[in-house]
Amino acid sequence: MGGVDFWAELTSRPDFWGFISIPIVAAVVTWAHVWMAMQMVFYPVHFVGVLDPFLGWQGIVPRKARKMSNILVDKTLAKIGTLSDFMRKMEPERISEHVAKAVEVRIEDYVDDLMSEQSPVLWANLPRVVRNRVYNHARSQLSKVMGKLMDDIIDNAEDLVDVREMIGNQVEADRHLVVRMFMEVGNKELAFVIRVSFFIGLAFGVLQMILFYFIPAHWMLPAYAAVLGFLTNWIALSMVFRPLHPVRFGPWRFQGVFLRRQNEIADKFADLAATEMLTIGRITREILVGRQAHKTGLLIKKHLSPMLEAPVVRTTLQLAMGPDGYAGLKSSIAKKSTAMALDPLEEEAFNKDRAKFLSKFLAERTRALSAEEFQDLLRPAFQEDEWIFFVLGAITGFLAGSLQLALGFQ
Secondary structure, eight states, X not given: OHHHHHHHHHHHSTTXXXXXXXXXXXXXXXXXXXXXXXXXXHOOSSOEEEETTTEXXXXXXXXXXXXXXXXXXXXXXXXXXXXXXXXXXXOHHHHHHHHHHHHHHTHHHHHHHHHHHHOHHXXXXXXXXXXXXXXXXXXXXXXXXXXXXXXXXXXXXXXXXXXHHHHHHHHHHOHXXXXXXXXXXXXXXXXXXXXXXXXXXXXXXXXXXXHHHHSOOTTHHHHHHHHHHHHHHHHHHHHHHOSSSOEEETTEEEOOHHHHTHHHHHHHHHHHIIIIISOHHHHHHHXXXXXXXXXXXXHHHHHHHHHHHSHHHHHHHHHHHHXXXXXXXXXXXXXXXXXHHHHHHTOHHHHHHHHHHHHHHHHHHHHTSOXXXXXXXXXXXXXXXXXXXXXXXXXXXXXXXXXXXXXXXX
């Protein structure tokens, strides 16, 4: 009878609809502020406002693009393998062969350009048969030299490329990239947080309604709403990453939704990393023209200089160019080689072809990460600034509770 009396008393109250609306409003408001918080994590990609960072907003992830990429490199890629490992998985013999074939087609043009810089008149007036000796020698040595050079570059890749710097520069130049990576890797988790927030809000709304019934101090309605807004955001986000390891409760098995999808996410992350950040084109561009390009130049010179030391070539070139011109040729050949290699290595089709091999390797290694290591793929996007996410829930809940009090409980 007590339950019937309670319901009869509740329905007879003038503020009955105000009470009934509490769970519904809590569910809708919670869903809305969680959706808004998710948007604020990623958008806008570029600062919108008048005084950065005080009067305006920029998504947390794009605002900290370099820091996010550094965390990704340090906590995930570094545990998967080294740059040398990544390059070896892209079949370096195919890479050197691709460059050699592309250069071989234009070998005469490349040699002419190189020689004309040192001694244009003498080179142009050499008999064709003499020039052919140089062309043929370069052509015959090209594949072997490229293979040895590629092996040497891969062995020294960590000295030639700072992966942290390379990816950091890339995401700073294109902040959409880091947003797209987090959105695509964690799309189901982000949708889950928004979806489940409605039901968490509804459950807390029922609790809020009961508390307000027994403690009907009007000031407490917005206070309840603020506390519950904070808690719903905390619970929704925690469900993505916690518990870290599977926990069984009777027939049920609980684990953070992001961690449950490790194999599926590993495949997506590997594909994005291989096709967007660690392409052979990006890596070789950094090797050839990046901060350590002078070291690469020394390697190129070491491998290409012997091509000029063959007796038939050395004699021909010294006669054509003189001792000084011949010495200058050795210095300029490394610079020319950089331009010759970049074009074929930045071909989109070739990069996609090599990415398939790297993607498979990255996926296997990502699946093998521990739960603690794996969460670092997405967790850093929220961790440092998640307090904003929680405070936003509290503020939105307080405002909604205040409005509800004004409209439903005069």
